Amino acid sequence: MKTVAHGFYQDPRIQEAKKLIRDAVKEHQKKITGVKPADPALKDEYLATLKKFGEQRGGPLFYQYLGSGIGNGALVELADGSVKYDFITGIGVHYMGHSNADVIEAQIEGAISNTVMNGHLQQNSDSARLVDLMSTQACKYGATVKNVFLTTSGAMANENAFKMIYQKRAGAQRFFAFEKCFSGRTLGMAWVTDKAAYRQGLPKTIDVDYIPFYCESDHKGSIELAVKAMKKHMTRFPGQHAGIILEMIQGENGSWVGNTEFFEAIIQVCKENNVSVFVDEVQTFARTHELFAFQHFKLDKHVDIVSIGKNSQVCATLFNDEHKPKPGLMSQTFTGASTQISASLKIISEVVNGKYLGKEGKIEQCHQRFKGNLEKIAAKMPGKLKGPWGIGAMVAMTVFEGNEEKTKAFTFKLFENGVLSFMAGGAPLARVRFLMPIVAVTMEDIDNVCALIEKTLSEME
Ligand SMILES: Cc1ncc(COP(=O)(O)O)c(C=O)c1O
Structure with a gap:
């Protein structure tokens, strides 16, 4: 026996409509061939x-x-x-690029389903x-992270993780985080994100003890420093x-990459002291050699x-x-739009x-x-470009x-010249970063973007 929906989704009119839309998208998008002025x-x-x-909206847009x-x-x-x-893709969202026919088709399948939204009481x-x-x-x-709770934003996914951890360790008030981490901007996460401006005027919600992040040029020293800082806070x-x-690769701070040995040393202290290990992969998901950065750093066995x-x-x-949360701790009206889920x-x-x-x-x-x-541009223009930094799809x-x-002026000029990038980090180590639309991007696109970066640098003193 098949459901009514099965017949509906297989209806030749639906198939034909999807094909017509795909064809129309492809035909029109072909006219977009390169950078063009207004x-x-x-x-x-x-x-x-x-x-x-x-x-x-209460303030101008960045670009x-x-x-x-x-x-x-x-x-x-x-x-x-x-x-x-x-090359910033809505700060790392449009992984398959713009007007991807497969993504549009998936969204059509979601759009013709019975509800706009799915929620915890009603999921398809x-x-x-x-x-x-x-x-x-x-x-x-x-x-062993086999249980999945869907939600609508990265900050909410983090909030939910914090709630589960606090409930498990009821009574423990504090959390560890890396210096200069970004974790979101809810009332809770604003106190985890290590940026004073993002919590200015807000009442304190979470007590966080910060530990220094990995430093590649001082591998051993930075491991010792982080472990020492943790132990001091615990004392x-x-x-x-x-x-x-x-945050295993610090995105908002400018694509700073961590290290397995560094994380292992920290995690060992956590395990010895019943401190839950939570990896924030809101930005790193699908950007390293593995789907998850914790897999890339081979920390599978340690992650809670x-x-x-x-x-x-x-x-x-x-x-x-x-x-696992106790009944009552977690629920939300929305898990996501049907289009989003498909x-x-x-x-x-x-x-x-x-x-x-x-x-x-x-x-x-x-x-x-x-x-x-x-690197070639950096060699040609030593005072103007340093790096690059980052890993996989995260380049800065x-x-x-x-x-x-x-740095800010550069991103605006680069925008004028035809490339979207974004600022990261802050003084004295501000960076320009890119989150590539990996599925869509071609080597020619990357070369074209780099030519525009070089042009923009040559226009600035
Ligand atoms: C590491 C990290 N965590 C959490 C967030 C918050 O995600 P959202 O903006 O979807 O709430 C971000 C967003 O940039 C992030 O990079």
Whole structure:
């Protein structure tokens, strides 16, 4: 026996409609072939809309960016008719690029389902498939984080992880986090994120003890420093640390990469002191050689909780049995839109089944191409570019010795010249970072973007 839905989704009219939409997308996106300036006829209206939008949202947008609604892979058309390379992808979200026909088709399947949203009381079978996919992939090398709680933002995925950890260790008030970490901006996460401006005026919610992050140029020293800092905090507040949040590659701080031995040393202290190990993979998910950064660093056996977001479209908290919440602790009206859930299934399946992961995968190939190009520019312009830094799909560079104002000016000029990037970190070590649309991007795109980076640097003193 088949359900009514089965017949509906297989209906030849639906199949034909999907095909027609795919064909139309492909036909129109073909017209987007490269970076292009704004159409003067659209400019005034565009600027007026941006101005009004800025006023109504309570502050201007970072970039003068309003998408038109179509793009072609790494290229995006803006509503003023200009075309730019999107190498920041909504801070790491549009992994399959702009107007990807498979993602659009997946969204159509979600859009024609019975409800706009799925929630904890009502989930369709796609949610069960998504949870199974996330769980299976997370546990494939022996991790025990097999339980999955879906949610709508990275910050919420982190909040949920904190709640589960605090409940398990009821009574323990404190948390460990890395200096300069970014964990989100809810009232809870604003006190974990290590940036004073992001919690200015907010009441204290979580007591966090910060430990220094890994330093590649002082491998042994930085391990000792971190362990020593943890022990000092634990001596000051005995039995008070419930968990540690590990951002294994610091994204918002400028793609600073951790190290297995470093994490192992920290985790050992955690295990000896009943401190739960929580990995924040909101930004790192699908950007290293493995789907999860904890897999890349081979820490599968040590991980208690993991959060994911961005590339996954639907965010989630994955946790082991020891961290199962008691009834009442967790629930939400929304887990995600039906379109989001089907798109998430498509994107994660593509990454897992395609040739993206591994030492020879596309993530690494893109990284090497980008890195190689930037190194050449750095050699040509030693005072203007340093680095590059990062790993996999996360690439960052320093311009003009990391001066914050100049770094910001560079990102604006690069935007004008046709590339979306973003600022990261802060004085005196500001960086420019890129989160590539790995599935869509071509080597030619990377070369073109690097040529525009060089042009922009040559235009600045
Ligand atoms: C490591 C990390 N954690 C959490 C978050 C918060 O995610 P969201 O903006 O979806 O709430 C981010 C967002 O940049 C992040 O990079």
